[in-house]
Amino acid sequence: MIARRTLLQNLAALTAIGAVQMGGTVPAMAQEREEILLWPGNPPGGGGVTGPEKLGDTGAGFGALSNISTPRMRVYRPAKANGAAVVVCGGGGYFRIQLWKESTPIARWLQEKGFTVFELIYRLPNDGWDASVPFMDAQRAMKIARTRAAEFGVDPQQIGIMGFSAGGHLAGFTALQPQRALYAGADKYEKVSARPDFSVLLFPVVSLRKPYDTTRTRRELIGETPSAEAENAWSLDTYASADAPPTIIFASSDDKTAPPGHGIMLYEKLNGAGASAELHLFRDGGHGWGLGRPEQVLSQWPDMFVKWFNSGKIVQNKQGE
Numbered sequence: 001m002i003a004r005r006t007l008l009q010n011l012a013a014l015t016a017i018g019a020v021q022m023g024g025t026v027p028a029m030a031q032e033r034e035e036i037l038l039w040p041g042n043p044p045g046g047g048g049v050t051g052p053e054k055l056g057d058t059g060a061g062f063g064a065l066s067n068i069s070t071p072r073m074r075v076y077r078p079a080k081a082n083g084a085a086v087v088v089c090g091g092g093g094y095f096r097i098q099l100w101k102e103s104t105p106i107a108r109w110l111q112e113k114g115f116t117v118f119e120l121i122y123r124l125p126n127d128g129w130d131a132s133v134p135f136m137d138a139q140r141a142m143k144i145a146r147t148r149a150a151e152f153g154v155d156p157q158q159i160g161i162m163g164f165s166a167g168g169h170l171a172g173f174t175a176l177q178p179q180r181a182l183y184a185g186a187d188k189y190e191k192v193s194a195r196p197d198f199s200v201l202l203f204p205v206v207s208l209r210k211p212y213d214t215t216r217t218r219r220e221l222i223g224e225t226p227s228a229e230a231e232n233a234w235s236l237d238t239y240a241s242a243d244a245p246p247t248i249i250f251a252s253s254d255d256k257t258a259p260p261g262h263g264i265m266l267y268e269k270l271n272g273a274g275a276s277a278e279l280h281l282f283r284d285g286g287h288g289w290g291l292g293r294p295e296q297v298l299s300q301w302p303d304m305f306v307k308w309f310n311s312g313k314i315v316q317n318k319q320g321e
Helices: 004-021 099-112 133-147 166-176 216-222 228-233 261-273 297-310
Strands: 035-037 064-066 072-076 085-089 116-121 159-164 199-202 247-252 277-282
Touching: 064 099, 072 099, 072 133, 085 099, 085 133, 085 166, 099 116, 099 159, 099 297, 116 133, 133 159, 133 166, 159 166, 166 199, 166 216, 216 228, 247 261, 247 297, 261 277, 277 297
Parallel strands: 085 116, 085 159, 159 199, 199 247, 247 277
Antiparallel strands: 035 072, 072 116
16 A cells, blocks of 8 residues: 555655646656657647646545646656566546556556556546547557667567556557557657557456446447447457457456456457466455555555566567567
């Protein structure tokens, strides 16, 4: 569990990000945070937001970011790079991004283990953008990370993606549909593949069909009364194939928001197609557990991911740059 002091430091840094966009003074700690903008000028995708970014300070939205106008990556450089990188996507139902509980703690944990981490601050349909903008941002993030891999001491064929809940849906879609033409671009970043070399999905939203048609993810992406075509088009299992990057899925049996059937379905489809897939289903934990508490069995998942990563599976089926 994150110490209160660490949480306050995280929030101070996030608040400083908002201050930048409002023209305010940036604390020294925030000035040290390296960020990479995803797009030159106005990002593609239509729509847009007004006003500064919003950082939740109460309830389930505590530490979650929304009203995002400037998609970017926050960079975590390790003291000793292991040559691999991970783009991390926090969840939040595509109407906010849960940073302090999900993406920021694991970014720091991975950084300590030698991974270079890019924490993705992606745009949200609920903020007034087109529904496809999170996927544009994720593709672009992968391409930038791969193009600039040498700068970070990273192997361009060892760059994966990780996501929680709706962020797991975003990570999974990016892994399974990297060639989907979502935007027009012609700069140097567009010369490489957006395909992750591995994907890590935590309590992911996979299907937008019944009986899994109650998620905020579904409502934000395709509305309250979508067509069957739209449900299929944005469900991850639709795109399971032998070409999928090696994938590991973590979920808990008592998750009421994204029931374990989501992860089980995707695992079965990937495994059946001949892709490298692994599933870990914990007894309890509910939804949105992030790193988990020390007394929970599921708190072992970060170490399990590293063992999986080091097992040699990631060397197989590489189709990065």
